[in-house]
Amino acid sequence: MKLIFLGTSAGRPTPERNVMSVALRFPEERNRFWLFDAGEGTQHRLLGTKLKLSKLDRIFITHMHGDHLYGLPGLLTSRTFHDGAGKLRVYGPKGLADYLGTVLRVSEAHLNYELEVSEIEPGDTLDLDDRFSVETAELDHRIPCIGYRITERPRPGALDLAALARLGVPPGPLYGKLKRGEDVALDDGSTILSSEVVGPPSDGRIVTILGDTSPCDNAVKLARNADVLVHEATFGAGMEEKALDYGHSTITQAAGIARRAKAKRLIVTHISARYGEEEVAAMVAEARKEFPELEAARDYLEVGVTP
Template identity: 40%
Template sequence: MSMRATFLGTGGAVPTTARAPSAFLVNRDGERLLFDCGEGTQRQMMRFGTGFGISHLFVTHLHGDHILGIPGLIQTLDFNERDDALAIHGPPGSKRHLEKLVHAGGYQPGFHVSVHETQPGNVAYRADDYEVRAFETEHRTSSVGYSLVEDDRPGRFNREKAEELGVPVGPAFGRLHTGEDVELEDGTVIKSEQVVGEPRPGRKVVYTGDTRPLDSTIEIARDADLLVHDATFTDEESERATKTAHSTAREAARVARDADVRRFALTHISARYAANPKPLLEQARGVYKGEVFVAEDGQKVEIPYPDSDDE
């Protein structure tokens, strides 16, 4: 099952010609989940070919560079004759404000839009085989981050062992692999655990939104396949980072290192680094030794399973 992340907007509060305000999209085998919706997000979706078919929008907080794209996106979806419902999720206290954005200028969408508040620690959305959880962040307003966590997958099926035990090739293999025991013609019962290994972890993608670095984020991001963390400033602006409740690249890298994530993206890049974001990357690499990059608008990242098994 494929999973691809697209960085639609990687800039800070002030957009630049190269970086739009915050927006991050995950396409999980055709289901599109959007995290934050800064100004012009619908144009970024067209520009980078993600498609408009999002089912859920997860808002981290109510600052303009994370939400002012909502009216335009809603109306663009409507102009494209959308029929499917859209669910918008936000932090505590956001429902009334998000509803006003949906209906900005008195607009009435031709499709159903529901708005939900999510407390840190709660599940914002539960699907058949994954969920999106809200977690605590520290910004200057009510805020949350989001973690997309897949359920464990069945362990590997040992076909050779199954054949040795007399299981006929065919549907019985599939039943055993999904946890069902199988009775052979001679009455022998083959238990699933005899031929199926330990469950294998699914994938995890963590998106913090704007935040100071927190120990709780380390626990949420533990072993994540991709951590997308606020890295607005370099060390030289650490005092400003603290004052504005953002993170420096080095602080974000400590979170990535301590959480032992597999891949780490720096985002929400201040306009002061528009000409040269390399200092951010250099400071992050001084702490985190894994795969790290400064996210760029339009960048697409494939997210494989932890064991590189794409089944």
């Protein structure tokens, strides 16, 4: 599981940073991926990665500000030209269906795949499949904004290969059944119990991706014990009053949320265009006094998610 940052700037792009979007890639599942926000130019940023629109099956929008949304219609229509693109599900706040419906209707766009748009209420939990659930909560921004907590269900334990060989289980489909918790019968009539050859399950990974927000209790709740927290850091330390006025956070405030939530790692993004890369580096160095496991995202940064 890997995060790929496609856009990391706040409000408007810079020569180095596009506006907001981050992909969550599942290489173990034939490289399918999810997208969180789609600012203008997101599909152009995708061209610089190995991500293919035919492998995109879910999009999550945090809120209706343009730097998180204006790239979505173009991305949806371009997906039509990718062979093998199946059903696409898009989730987001109230107004998303009207926005997309209007743009696609007025532009007379024709999609050759099924598009399902779901407007969700903060607090909803999405049980998406047998591997992941997504919890949501309302953040503290100028307009309604949703934060997402992606939780992987517990993963099966490792196969004990030595025990399998000792018990005479041939490599192949039986291994898969045992790993899934199924007991199997061998040709000699003996039964192999899954519990005999599979170790204890391991905790699933947790990724929290927040939209624009001032520091709030729901940010802490969504980030509790996360393996990776993605939090905005529009402003540098000392600009807390301005950040509050605009419904944003400083990098030090983001570090404080990660510390309170006991997150393992913090990646800050949505960085104001006023800051050059040297200034960002200085901001990070200062904020690490609050939370050492902090890194500033940059476009095309890839972050592995490990428990």
